[in-house]
Amino acid sequence: MTQGMRTDTHSPRFDGDRDWRDIATRYALVPLRIFLGITFIYAGLDKLTDSAFMKEAGGGSIGDMMRGVRDSSAVPALVDMALESPVAFGYAIALGELAVGIGALLGLLTRLVALGGALISLSLWLTVSWAADPYYYGNDLPYLMAWTPLVLAGAPLLSVDAALRARRRQRTGEYR
Secondary structure: OOOOOOOOOOOOOOHHHHHHHHHHHHHHHHHHHHHHHHHHHHHHHHHOOOOOOOOOOOOOOOHHHHHHHHOOOOOHHHHHHHHHHHHHHHHHHHHHHHHHHHHHHOOOOOHHHHHHHHHHHHHHHHHOOOOOOOOOOOOOOHHHHHHHHHHHOOOOOOOOHHHHHHHHHHHHOOOO
């Protein structure tokens, strides 16, 4: 082998452009986590504080909204289940959004939280926003897709999950 020829791909050489790309790649999911966390916290709080929403009937109520989308939803049986107790369903969605948002923002149980967010988004897409035409006008499908990278990757940086993982490695002597 010729002296000076490098064969390793993780050399400690300085390459500002490559360093920037590596950092950007490592932190790419953080803005998504922040956006989804804040958005879902807001959505949950908005529902919980809207006196018209948490009612079985009336303008802006969860009950009227669910009755309005029943015939146009992809899965009317889901709407029928919600209509058995629309206020309880409204609270379940709002508290679910709040829990998912807080978990995403903190990076706590991120894969599980992201799965919960994806399931909320999926259920809303199949019911409330299914009739949007064209389909991309419905906002729940993009949220479903936005949760997918967090389901797959979790929150490896700037998260409670990462801190717990580092603490566990330190305690067991495992290092990467």
